[in-house]
Amino acid sequence: MKTTPAFLLPAAMLALAGAMPAQAAWQPQKPIEFVATAGPGGGTDNLARAVQNIITKYKLTDQPVVVVNKAGGSGAEGYVYGKASAGDPYKVIFGTSNAWQQPLVSKVAFNYTDLTPIAAMAQDEFLLWVKQDAPYKTAGDYLKAAASGDFKMGGAQSKDTDEVLTRMIEKAGHVKITYIPFKSGAEAAVQLAGGHIDSHVNNPSESAGQWRGGTQRPLCAFSPKRLPEGPKVTATEGWSDVPTCIEQGINIPQYEQPRTVWLPGKVTSEQAGYYVDLMKKVQATAEWKDYIEKSSQVDTFLTGEAFDAFIKQDLEHVRQVAAEQGWLVK
Amino acid sequence: MENFQSLLHGFTIALSLQHLALMVVGVLLGILVGVLPGLGAPNGVSLLLPLTFGMQPVSAIILLSSMYWGALFGGSVTSILFNIPGEPSSVATTFDGYPMAREGKSTTALATAFGSAAFGALVGVILITFLASWVAQVALAFGPAEYFAVYFLAFASFVGMGGAAPMKTVVALAIGFAIAAIGIDTVSGSVRLTMGVDELVKGVSFVVAVMGLFGIGELLIAVEEDIHARAVSSRIDWREVFRAVARLPKHGTALLRSAAIGCWMGITPGGPTAASFMSYGIAKRFSRRGRYFGSGEVEGIIAPETADHAAGTSALLPMLSLGIPGSATAAVMMGGLMIWGLNPGPMLFIDQKDFVWGLIASMYVGNIVAVVLVLLTVPVFAALMRIPFVVIAPLIVIVCAVGAYSVSNSYLDVVLMLGFGVVGYLFKKLSYPLAPLVLAIVIGDKAEDAFRQSMLMSKGSLAIFFDNRLVTSLVVAGFALLLLPLALQVLRLLRGDADTSGEKVRII
Amino acid sequence: MISRRALETATAVLTGSFGLAVIVSSLDNGIGWGSDGVDAGTFPFITGVIILAGSLYNLLRGLSGIGVAISRTDLRRIAGLFVPAAMFVGAIPFAGMYLASAGYIFGVLALPKHRSLPRALIIALATPLALYIVFERMFQVSLPHGGLAAALGY
Numbered sequence: 001m002k003t004t005p006a007f008l009l010p011a012a013m014l015a016l017a018g019a020m021p022a023q024a025a026w027q028p029q030k031p032i033e034f035v036a037t038a039g040p041g042g043g044t045d046n047l048a049r050a051v052q053n054i055i056t057k058y059k060l061t062d063q064p065v066v067v068v069n070k071a072g073g074s075g076a077e078g079y080v081y082g083k084a085s086a087g088d089p090y091k092v093i094f095g096t097s098n099a100w101q102q103p104l105v106s107k108v109a110f111n112y113t114d115l116t117p118i119a120a121m122a123q124d125e126f127l128l129w130v131k132q133d134a135p136y137k138t139a140g141d142y143l144k145a146a147a148s149g150d151f152k153m154g155g156a157q158s159k160d161t162d163e164v165l166t167r168m169i170e171k172a173g174h175v176k177i178t179y180i181p182f183k184s185g186a187e188a189a190v191q192l193a194g195g196h197i198d199s200h201v202n203n204p205s206e207s208a209g210q211w212r213g214g215t216q217r218p219l220c221a222f223s224p225k226r227l228p229e230g231p232k233v234t235a236t237e238g239w240s241d242v243p244t245c246i247e248q249g250i251n252i253p254q255y256e257q258p259r260t261v262w263l264p265g266k267v268t269s270e271q272a273g274y275y276v277d278l279m280k281k282v283q284a285t286a287e288w289k290d291y292i293e294k295s296s297q298v299d300t301f302l303t304g305e306a307f308d309a310f311i312k313q314d315l316e317h318v319r320q321v322a323a324e325q326g327w328l329v330k
Numbered sequence: 331m332e333n334f335q336s337l338l339h340g341f342t343i344a345l346s347l348q349h350l351a352l353m354v355v356g357v358l359l360g361i362l363v364g365v366l367p368g369l370g371a372p373n374g375v376s377l378l379l380p381l382t383f384g385m386q387p388v389s390a391i392i393l394l395s396s397m398y399w400g401a402l403f404g405g406s407v408t409s410i411l412f413n414i415p416g417e418p419s420s421v422a423t424t425f426d427g428y429p430m431a432r433e434g435k436s437t438t439a440l441a442t443a444f445g446s447a448a449f450g451a452l453v454g455v456i457l458i459t460f461l462a463s464w465v466a467q468v469a470l471a472f473g474p475a476e477y478f479a480v481y482f483l484a485f486a487s488f489v490g491m492g493g494a495a496p497m498k499t500v501v502a503l504a505i506g507f508a509i510a511a512i513g514i515d516t517v518s519g520s521v522r523l524t525m526g527v528d529e530l531v532k533g534v535s536f537v538v539a540v541m542g543l544f545g546i547g548e549l550l551i552a553v554e555e556d557i558h559a560r561a562v563s564s565r566i567d568w569r570e571v572f573r574a575v576a577r578l579p580k581h582g583t584a585l586l587r588s589a590a591i592g593c594w595m596g597i598t599p600g601g602p603t604a605a606s607f608m609s610y611g612i613a614k615r616f617s618r619r620g621r622y623f624g625s626g627e628v629e630g631i632i633a634p635e636t637a638d639h640a641a642g643t644s645a646l647l648p649m650l651s652l653g654i655p656g657s658a659t660a661a662v663m664m665g666g667l668m669i670w671g672l673n674p675g676p677m678l679f680i681d682q683k684d685f686v687w688g689l690i691a692s693m694y695v696g697n698i699v700a701v702v703l704v705l706l707t708v709p710v711f712a713a714l715m716r717i718p719f720v721v722i723a724p725l726i727v728i729v730c731a732v733g734a735y736s737v738s739n740s741y742l743d744v745v746l747m748l749g750f751g752v753v754g755y756l757f758k759k760l761s762y763p764l765a766p767l768v769l770a771i772v773i774g775d776k777a778e779d780a781f782r783q784s785m786l787m788s789k790g791s792l793a794i795f796f797d798n799r800l801v802t803s804l805v806v807a808g809f810a811l812l813l814l815p816l817a818l819q820v821l822r823l824l825r826g827d828a829d830t831s832g833e834k835v836r837i838i
Numbered sequence: 839m840i841s842r843r844a845l846e847t848a849t850a851v852l853t854g855s856f857g858l859a860v861i862v863s864s865l866d867n868g869i870g871w872g873s874d875g876v877d878a879g880t881f882p883f884i885t886g887v888i889i890l891a892g893s894l895y896n897l898l899r900g901l902s903g904i905g906v907a908i909s910r911t912d913l914r915r916i917a918g919l920f921v922p923a924a925m926f927v928g929a930i931p932f933a934g935m936y937l938a939s940a941g942y943i944f945g946v947l948a949l950p951k952h953r954s955l956p957r958a959l960i961i962a963l964a965t966p967l968a969l970y971i972v973f974e975r976m977f978q979v980s981l982p983h984g985g986l987a988a989a990l991g992y
Contacts, residue, residue: 033980039661053383066978070738072532073514073521077738080528106514107521109528152787158519180474180786181517183779190648196473196787209678366972373977497899501853501892504885508860511882515867518878523863546923553919554912720952721961727923728939731930732969736979741931748927755916756849759907778881786875 026270027061030090034067035082037075037095042184043124043203043295045069047259048094050291051121054282061278074098074157076108083114085264089271092118093262098160100315105159105327112311114265118275120258120302120310121283122292124203125227126165127218127242128250129211131192139220139248142199143173151177154188154197159327161257162188165201165222167321172251192216203257204296208233220245222255230293239296258300258310276303333460336683340691343388343684349692350699352389353396357700360400361707367408367416367541368733371401371659379666387670388688394666395646395692398659399451399700402642406443406635407711411436412726414545416733418536418772419602419638422610424544425765426623426630433626436712437567441574441705442628443635446585448701449578450636453589454596454643455693462679465597465644466651472598474783475794479804480595481777484604485769486808488611494763502762506770509534510778517782527742534746535737536772541730542747543764547754549723571708581632584613588633592640597648602641603772607765609637615814643693650678650686842907846900850893857889922946934984936966 034052038044045067052065070078075098082093093115100112128139136142145151153169155162158181166179180197182188185206191197193215200207204227210216212233221227221242229240245252261279263272282288283301292299302310322328343349356378363374374397382390405417410427423443430439457465472480489503512523513533524530578585588609595605613633614623623630649660672682679686714722734747757764788794796802860882867879908916926942933941944962947953953961973979 031980042661049379064978066980068739068980070532072738074516074519076514076521077529077532080531081739084529106519108514108531158515158517160519178786178789180783181519182783183516190470191473194470194473362972363977369973369977369979373979377977495896495899497892497895501889501896504888504892505853505856507885508856508882508889511885515878517875518867520867520878522867522878523860523882525859525863549919550916553915554908721947723919724922724926724943724946725965727926728942728965728969731927731939732935732973732981735935735981736973739980741982744927744930748924751923752920753852756845756852760846760849762849782876785871789873790871790875 028063031064035078035093037078039071079110082264083110087266089267115262118261122259123256123298126222146175149176152197153177154200156185218242220248336687340687343688344691352393353696353699356393356396357400360397361404364401364404365407368736375662392692396696403704410439413548422606422634430626437570438574440708441571445575445578446632446636447639450639451643451697454640474780478780480600483808484608486812487608498762503766506767507774510774537737538734538743542750543754545730546751550755584629588636589640592637593644596641596644602638605641606634606638609633840908842903845907846903850897854893860886932985935981940966
C-alpha cells in the first residue's frame, strides 16, 4: 500500500466532494488498465472497449483508461496476469465464466479465488444453429437426425462453454455428437456455412450476419423464455421469433455466459467498491443500452453475494458435466 | 458490368477532399506503427477506433483501412534495413532485402519492395472488385482438412531449399513446431510444454522469437564480422527510387506469379505469412537466378512482398462477405463495423452498397496514396543506415526489448527475446537455417489444429485428406513440391553432372 | 577462443536437451491416436523425438569439426555488445525501461569514449523521451516503469 502524496490530497478531496457519495473513499491516482482476456474484436474485448468509451465520454474518472489484450491460452494469460498483480487496484480484468471454468478442466496457474470479483455485467445467450438448407425445421427434428451418431458440432475452444453445452444436449436428447473445437465462434460459423459441420451453438452476435445473409438459421434458444423483441434480423424474423429449446423438446431451460469483471486479489474493499460503483454508472448510460442491443446480449448486473452465488451454482453445474466427461484435472 | 458501375459510384464517394485527407493521415500513422516493431496495425486500429464512432461508417473504414495499408508497407522497412521483421509476413523479405541493404543498396531494396507490394495490393483489389461473390464461395469450401492441406503446401514449397545440412534443417523445423505448441492447445484445451513456467501458458509469440533470432542474432554476427569497419555507402538518391520501380516490369513473370500465390493464399485462409514464404520458396525454385537467392536478389524481394500484399488485401474480402476476419487487424475492424451498426456478412453487399463500394474504391486510391507517401520516405529510411554502428547497435537492442515487451506487457518475453538472440547467433554461425524454424513457429500450431480437427471429423482416418477433389489436389501438389528437389537431384546424379551448387550459398 | 568442435557440440547439446524436455513434458498430455482423434501430446512427442535424434546426429558430426569458430578478438567484440545488452535487460525490472535504456546508451557510448560526453548524454536522453512520446502518449502502450518508479510513487 502506498499513501497518497500530500500535494495530490486537495485534488482528491475536491473530486470527492464534487461527485462521489461519502462511502467511496478511494480514488484512482494513476492510469487504469483494462485487461481483456480475448483478442481484439472478440466479445470480451468489445465489452472492455465499450466500457472504456463510456467512461471516457462521461469523464467518470479523471484518470486515463487503456485496454490491453491478453488473450493467450483462451484467456488464461489475462487471469494469470491478474493473479500476479495482487494488490494492484489499477488492473481491471474483463473475462467470462472461464475464470472459474478453466481451472476445473486444465492445469492453468490461477483460480478465480485469486481474483476479487467486481460484477457480471451482461449475459450472452446461446442458440442452436443449423445450415440454412438443412432438412430439420425444429430442434426435435434435429435430435432425431442426430440419433444416427454422425453429427458434428463446432464450437469455440475445448472443454469450454460451447463443449459443455454440447455435452448437455447429448444428455438431454440421448444422442452422441462429435464436438470439433475451433479458435472462435466466428470460425465455427464459417465451417457451418460451408457444410463441414452440422451445427454450432453460437451467441446471437456471432452469427447474426450469417442468419441475415441466409447461410444459417437458429433452431432454438437455450433460455427460459423467448429472447426480447428487437429489430428484425432477417426480412421476416427477429430474435423473439426463435422458440426456446424447452418448447422444442430439449430440456435445457437455461444456459448463459456472463461477461465478468475482476480486480486482482488482495485489494481493499474500498477499492473494489469504487469499481462496483463505476460499473453501475456505466450501466446507467444510453450508450450501454445501445451496446447491449447491438450485440444482442441481455442486460444484467450481479455483484457482491448475488455474483458469488451465481459463480457457486455455475461451478457446481460445470463440475458435474466435467466429472461425467472425465475432464477434471487431477 | 454492374460491379464496374458500382465501382465508379464508389470513386465518387472515396475521392472527396475529406476522405483523401483521412487516407493521408491513416497511411502516415500506419507507416509509423508498421516501422516500429512491437506495434502493429492492430494497435493503430484499436487506437483510432474510438475516434471513428462519430464518423460516417464509410469515412471511418477509409481511415482504418488506410492505416492498414500504411502498416503493411512500413513492416518491410525494418526487415530490409536491420533484419528485424516487424510482422510475421515480412520475414521472407529479410532473406534478400537485408543482404541487398548491407551492400549499400538500401534505396534500391526499399523501392523494389514498395513497388512490388503496391502491385500485389492492386491485383488483390481487382480480385475483390470483380470476383467477390465467386471468391466467397471458394473460401466456404475450406474445412479443416483443406486448411491442413494448404499449410502442408506452404511447408512443402519451402522446406528443402535452404542449402543447409539436412539434419540441421530438420532440427530447426522441429524446434519451431515445439515452440508453436507451447501454451494452451485449442483442440484439447490442455496446457502444453510450459515446463513449469506459469506465464508460458500464453505461448511464445512470434514477435519475441523473431526479434531475438533475427534482430539480436544478426547484431552479434555483425559485430563479430566487424561490420562497422566496412563503411556502408548509402547515398541518398531520389533517381534510384524511380529507377528501381521502373525496372520492376522486367520481372513481370515473378510479379504475376507472386500475386497469384498471394491472392490464392489470402482467399483460402492461409494468410499473408504463408503466402510470402510460399511465394519466396517457389520463386527460388523457378527463377533462373534461383541459386543466388539469399544474397540480395531483386526477385527475392519481389516474390514475398507482392504475395504478402496481395494476400493482405484479399484477406479483407472474407471479412466483408463472410464475417470471418482474415487477420488480427481485420478482427478489430470487424468489431468496428458492428459498433457502427453494420453486420459484416453476405448482406453487406446488398444492404450497404455505398459503404462497400466506397471502401473498395478507397482501396485503389488508398494504395496509391500509400505507395506515393512510402516512396517519398525511402531516402529518410535509407539515411538511417548512415548512423554509425556503435550508436545504432544499442538502439536496435532497445527497440527489440520494447518490441518484445509490448506484445503482451511481459518482462519474461524480453528475457526470452535475448535468449533467442543467442540461439539466433549460434544457428547462423553454425549454418542452421532460421527460415524453417520461423515458418514452423508461425503456422505450425495452425497446421496441427487443422490436422487434429480433421482426425476428429474422420474418427482417426487419414482418408479424409483424399475425400474430395479440392483437398486431394492440394495434398498431391504438396507432395510434388516436396519431392521435386529430390527428383532433380536423382536426375542430376543419373546424368552424371557435377554438383553445381558449389558457390557460396547463404543459408536462410 | 572457441573451436568449431566445441561450438557445434554445445549447440547440439542445447537443442538435444530442449528435445528431451519436450518429450518429457508432452508425456503429461498423453500420446495416442485413435478414433477419438489425436491426443494433445502426440505431435509434441514426435517433434521432441525428432529434435533429440537430429541433435545426436549433429553432435556426432560436430565432433569432427576442425578449426576455430570464434577467435579471441571476435569473442571480445561479441561480449562487448552482448554483456551490456544483458545488463540492460537485467536492469529493466528495477530501473524501468526508460532509465535502463538511458543508462545503457550512455554506458556504451561514453565509457569506451566512442562519443564525446555531451553527445552521448544527448542521445541517452533523447531515446527514452522518444520512446515515451510514441509508446506511452501516442499509442497508450505502457512500458515497464520499474521498481524504482513504484517506490517513488509513480
